Amino acid sequence: MTYTDEIKKHLSIYAQRHGDDRLILGHRLSEWCGHGPILEEDLATTNTSLDLIGQSVMWLKYAAETDGLGKTEDDMAYLRSEREFKNVLLVEQQNEDFAYTTARQFFFDVYDLIFYSELRNSTDETLRGIAEKSVKESTYHVRHSSEWMLRLGDGTEESHQKIKNAVADLWMYTGELFFMDETDEILIKEGIAIDLNKVKTLWYENVSKIINEATLEVPSLDTFMQKGGRKGIHSENLGHILSELQYLKRAFPTAKW
């Protein structure tokens, strides 16, 4: 791999963005450990959590390599502060209840599967490898969260109301999944990154299908969408997540596990 310093810089930003999405969402899901609505779902949620954290290790390792400052994936995860995190705001939203967690996961999973499917065509060998491995995991994640959307939406009056509220409240965070700037443009030219506009169209089609089937109303894409995460501007939630996620490493810098 012989990239210019300019490409490497953007590749590192790209890898941080997608690694941070998975690290933060994985952490959010891990908060359900021991609190799941039933034992089986407790395990399902933490299985997904571990899948995502595993993926974030690959992404952040590559982010550290291309960064060229001799950092490791652990430095990336544990020693960056809020403004340096580049995850979308969707993944840092609170778990609230099972319906919120399900809607958040569903929005992300559908995106994730399309994203990885496209990324398998990247000219970059490392990204292709990450996509190839992760696409199997996200195929299962989509299946699981979609089935829950259907059951909550088309379930009892209470479950319908809860998932309806969750979809309504979280919808404004979905637009950022397709945020692109010069980093994407430069990498798309090299065939490294993928065009998220294409992902967006497929995402809306797939999400709409399930939301309809779940007897809910599909919100419009032409509505106010939150953004900021990709540039390091986060909600209050991220600081709380990092204080827990990074505590051990920062309090005991030489700890080994």
Place this chain on the structure above:
Amino acid sequence: MINDTQWNLWEVFVQLKTGKPHEHVGSVHASDKEMALQNARDVYARRDKPVSIWVVPSDNIVATIPQDNEAFFDPADDKVYRHPLFYKIPKGVSVDIH
């Protein structure tokens, strides 16, 4: 059962290798068959890599009760002729005698 708000119980059978039997590994609660299959995957396929999973509603399993044991199983004890012990077994063939 009165006051039991839990979902139905499903028995889980996992096959670890093609050609081997599906073996009972435990049970899960689930609202329906798709979720039963997913729950079985999440609970029982986390460490091994099965090739197939079956889930069966526990209600559909017909089982003996302990009181049946004498009538059902004791008579087998003293019937040595039911075991394939009186044949010469070719070399290289292994027989699994319980």
